[in-house]
Amino acid sequence: MPKDNGIGASLKRREDVRFLTGTGNYTDDISVHRQLYVHFLRSDVANGTINGIDTAAASAMSGVVRIFTGADFEGVGSIPCGWQVTDRHGEVMKEPAHPVLAQGKVRHVGDPIAAVVANSLEEARNAAEAIDLDIHELPAAVDMRKALEEGAPLVHDELGDNLCYDWGFVEENREAVDEAIKNAAHVTTLELVNNRLVANPMEPRVAVGDFNRATGDSTLYTTSQNPHVIRLLMGAFVLGIPEHKLRVVAPDVGGGFGTKIFHYAEEAFCTFAAKALNRPVKWTASRSEAFMSDAHGRDHVTKIELALDADNNFVALRTATLANMGAYLSTFAPSVPTWLHGTLMAGNYKTPLIYVNVKAVFTNTVPVDAYRGAGRPEATYQLERVVDKAARELGVDPVALRRQNFITEFPYATPVAVEYDTGDYNATMDTLETMIDRDGFAARRAASEAKGKLRGLGINCYIEACGIAPSNLVGQLGARAGLYESATVRVNATGGLVVMTGSHSHGQGHETVFPQVIAEMIGLDESMVEIVHGDTANSPMGMGTYGSRSLAVGGSAMVRATEKIINKTKKIAAHLMEAAEADIELKDGQFSVAGTDKSVAWGDVCLAAYVPHNYPLEDIEPGLEETAFYDPSNFTYPAGAYSCEVEVDPETGKVTIESFAAADDFGNVVNPMIVEGQVHGGLGQGIGQALLENCAYDENGQLLSASYMDYAMPRASDLPLFKVDHSNGTPCTHNPLGVKGCGEAGAIGSPPAVVNAVVDALQSAGKNVLHIDMPLTPARVWDAMNG
Amino acid sequence: MTKVTMTVNGASVSGEAAGNTLLVEFLREELRLTGTHVGCDTSQCGACSVHVDGKLVKSCTMFAAEADGTDVITIEGEAAEDGTLSTVQQAFQDHHGLQCGFCTPGMVMAATALLKENPKPSEAEVRHYLEGNICRCTGYHNIVKSIMAASGQNVEPMAAE
Structure with missing residues (x-):
């Protein structure tokens, strides 16, 4: 039976009432x-x-x-x-x-x-x-390649050129990667554009x-x-x-979505x-x-090369990307194509040698910065597209090729400087293949063909890194900020709790989810806990919400502060029951002395803290309020497998999503309903990128897509019902909740699935189409088929 | 400036409005009914949807003066006097049909209008009807599910898993 309280319960959101009745305060x-x-x-x-x-x-x-x-x-x-x-x-x-x-x-x-x-x-x-x-x-200067040419118009005269930086990662691997690619049995090369988007909250x-x-x-x-x-x-x-x-x-x-x-x-x-x-x-x-x-997102132009040995093992990967910075450096813009992108280029695979080059370019366009996924969608898209292309060139099953190269032992140190703590990529792929009835695809394709349509199936994996940390490491990488999070837990005299968090909810549901965690820890009803956020006057210094960090980092700070509260209340309870502190147990909101029938209620202990008549004043202070700052020791690494099935109308080039499935590993899940909602939203944005959205400039730098009349936002009729699963959670090993973060996965994993599916559909009609740049509008698909 | 009088959420209200004052501006600025939102400037997003004389209207497409003498219902008028949510509002909460909440007032007003016209819409009919309402958070899955549930249809097959 599903839980109705605490961790794992699909509690309805308490914030909904104000949003549904027009009484929110935007x-x-x-x-x-x-x-x-x-x-x-x-x-x-x-x-x-x-x-x-x-x-x-x-x-x-x-x-x-x-x-x-x-x-x-x-x-x-x-x-x-x-x-x-x-x-x-x-x-x-x-x-x-x-x-x-x-x-x-x-x-x-x-x-x-x-x-x-x-x-x-x-x-x-x-x-x-x-x-x-x-x-x-x-x-x-608009087009990035032209902006780097000698004599190009300068965005900033004083800089002398439009190159912001020329980043290499891992620079020491460069020659070894070049050598491995030169000597490989097979090299698959792909040039692609990760289209410029506008977040559009x-x-x-x-x-x-x-x-x-x-x-x-x-x-x-x-x-x-x-x-x-x-x-x-x-x-x-x-x-x-x-x-x-x-x-x-x-x-x-x-x-928000980053912007x-x-x-x-x-x-x-x-x-x-x-x-x-x-x-x-x-x-x-x-x-x-x-x-x-508003800062825009994505806008990368990339060449990626994947080298394989004669047994189809990935032996080396080399990528070269031009990343658009726009006209000025937005707050975190330089980190997106570098540390949020290069570090993820191993993906789910044990490729031993990787080299990533990124040239960041100033152009006369709106600044570009993090948008849902931020660097990780760009990494996933190019990697999962090139793996798919390699499978097609080699004539092998794209899932089998992925499985053959999966990382299967954890912790795993990649050649791009990060260490994955946990994961089970075969498990999510197994679940996905069951969810989509892969064996039935041939019959579905035949049915589509019978009515004059093409059908394609695209499958891919993704990995992301959430809760970027620790602060001393990101400082070495160039961050001019710490990436901890804070929480103050204030217990009132009558036992209710208020949590003041540095995280910020703008749709994620913190006001519902955070109390579930405390309810679980103390054994109270979640209605006893209130969340306060969004005001520097009443919460401790915090870094906010992005990068799927709220529960993994902000939730961990709240757990640490609550642990301090529990330690103190145990001391008070021990005093009240004249017992040793080590014998005190807290369960269902009651303190008891192990092996006895003595107990005292949560509320009585809280009252004693504020009315300290019978209280160990010589040992502890009155009051019950604790603050914790939590600085994670590593990123978290959600991962999964996604699938898209499309129909393409060969007469018009129109793509219709017939089904979309996502099997994710988010570690532990606190509120499944909210997690599923986050995945749906990410998929909506990722499919929007793949099929509809494009922020376009003309050669003079005029913004052509500056309203909803000319920037194609996904509408209800553009998207299908989604199948999502998060049953293969491998808990994060280094935060107290074992959570990984779920906010960006959908937007990271879905674009390659759509493009893989459309290429598959076109190939089924004998078209030698190996790639189409997003968005896959009817015109682009038709051109690819008839070009 | 001219005096404009209308019934809003059952109460007669009047206020001053210039000839170019939009109904949404009148609701938000003059009446301080801030539940009706503005999400675009091209009448595409539907965040400002209200009911005027029983019809679904984007309140950015109508001047306040045009609404003189009409009966307007906004999101603030959807729940019962005692705060009980309407069937549609309750379904949105039950099925997680909202995240940031910004498009939600328009979605609820659109969904309520749809179910009045078509009490048992199909999934495709719901999606088609929402053509004028954009949501950036939900991918629409749970909005469609909420509306189908509000119509009394079984949404078990639309469960995410």
Whole structure:
């Protein structure tokens, strides 16, 4: 029988009630008394010199309070980058300044030039149209290959070229990899594009800055996945506000998917302007503004070569990637194509020699940074596509080829510097093959062919790394932050608990899941536990939620703090029952003395801590509140096997997903319902990438896809029902819950499954198509078939 | 500015609206009914869906002045007086039909309208009806399941495993 409480229960989400009744509190729902509105005038050219900004007429217009330009931000810090990559020549990456408002040059369509603050949004917009801009448009660097050519237009003149870094990993392996590839029995080569995407959380970004002149305190309400990180980056590096005078609140946040990790210029602007004007200043992005200012994702161009011996064992892997950084370095952008990508290139396979080269390129486009999976989807896509192609070239079953090369012994140290703690790749593949009735595929293909359609089956594996850590290691790799998490557990006098976590929920369900863990540990009903997050004023310094880290890192911090609470309550219980502390047991919310019938309830012990009349005051302090910071000793490594079955209409090239199955190993699972929901969502985004989504620029750097009219978001009718399984969990060995993280898996594992399936369908019709770049629109598929 | 009067969630309300004020702006800014959300600027996402005189309407496609004299139901008007969730709302909670919650008000309003028109929709009919509502979190699986469950149909075969 399923559990109805604690770890393993599919508890319904408590946060749902407010979201279902329209009583959530998203940032745009916040209006501060006397607030002003800001509208940003943004560049409509990709590259240009600002010769002049005449704001005189606009400033005189109705309702305008003040118009800010880049000149107002001289002396204010640059928007910082949180990760410094050192390249294969020992050079640190090039790191250009990123002003809050453009200074001297505009570098992408959407780059903010001026900010009009007015009494109403309409007045701000109208005045922005009256600003007289004199911008000299320059040729733009858009295509990455061309941007690296001699004489290409420069994104940042002072850098001399558009190369941010030239990273090699593992550099010491390079010659050995080259040699192995030269001598291999078979080499499969594939060139591919990992298409540029826009994360598109349904809630656009919003910032409300407020300032209290009496106290000197600044407050920023913002749509962030990590309010403490924003407080640190903006306070310390941009505006020079010490953390105790700056509060950052990220209330209900309508989805993030990575793009709400980063510190953005609009946040700094609203905080700065609120102080300058002594009035609250609010900004709400329109969707088209979001398309040209939210950090984009992916955008890699890759050549991958897989070398095999005569027995089809993988012997070496070499990849070369161009990674788009856009016009400025967003918060974690340099880490995505390097440490979040190169370290995963072993995948699920025991390839002994691997070399990864990544050239990061500045272009006159919106900055590119982490988007759901961040580097790991790019690694998985190229690897699982090249393995599939190798199987086709060698005439072997693609699943058999994978199984033959699976890592089967753990812990396993890969040649790309990471150590997988646990996993069972054959188990997830076995489950997958059962889920999809692989034996019945031939009959299904025949049925499709009978009605004039092609049918294809794509199967692949994935591995990801979650909960990136430990801090001292990531520091060596260039992170300018720690990657621990924190929790304060406060027990009230009547026994209820409040957990203040540095993690942040923007759809993941922390408010439901975290209490399940504490309920299990103490033996209480989960309704006794409340979760507080999203406000730097009431939670300890935390790093927030991304990279599927909340439960593995934030949950572990909560477990550690709760363990401290339990240790202290045992001391109190021992005192109350006049027993030795070592004999105290805690079960179902009752303390008992082993081997006796003595017991005292949880609530009585908590009350004693706050009304310490009969209490060991000489040994322990009154009160019951503990904080823990947890810094993991390793990443976690979720893995699995995915399958996609498609029908292709040969007349039109249209691809229809007939079925999709995912067999995942997430380690232990706290709330299966929520885990399945996370996988569904990831699959939706991954299939969206494979079939529909593409962020397109023309050769002049004009953004062609800047609304839902021209960026194809997956709709309900584009996606199937999913089959998902997480029964093969191999618990993580180095965190107290044995959890691995499930937020990104779906988006990582699904794109290659779709492409593998479509190639399989086309091959079944005798078409010599070995690859099609995503998204697999009808036009691209038709062209591939008829090209 | 003109005075606009309408019934919202059963109560008569009036307020000042400029000629170009959208219904969604009137609901959110003037009436402070912030459950109706704005997710795009091209009438594609459906986060602002409400019912006007019993019909499903994207409130970004209608001026407040056009809604003068109409009967408007927003997400805040869906649960019972005592807070009991509507059948559709309850099904969304029971089947995990929401994650971040931002598209959810529009989804609930769309689903409620669908079931009024078509009390026992097929899976394909549900997906087709949701064409104007975008969700980025759920992959739609559990939204479809929630709506099918709210219609009283057996959703056991749609279990994830």
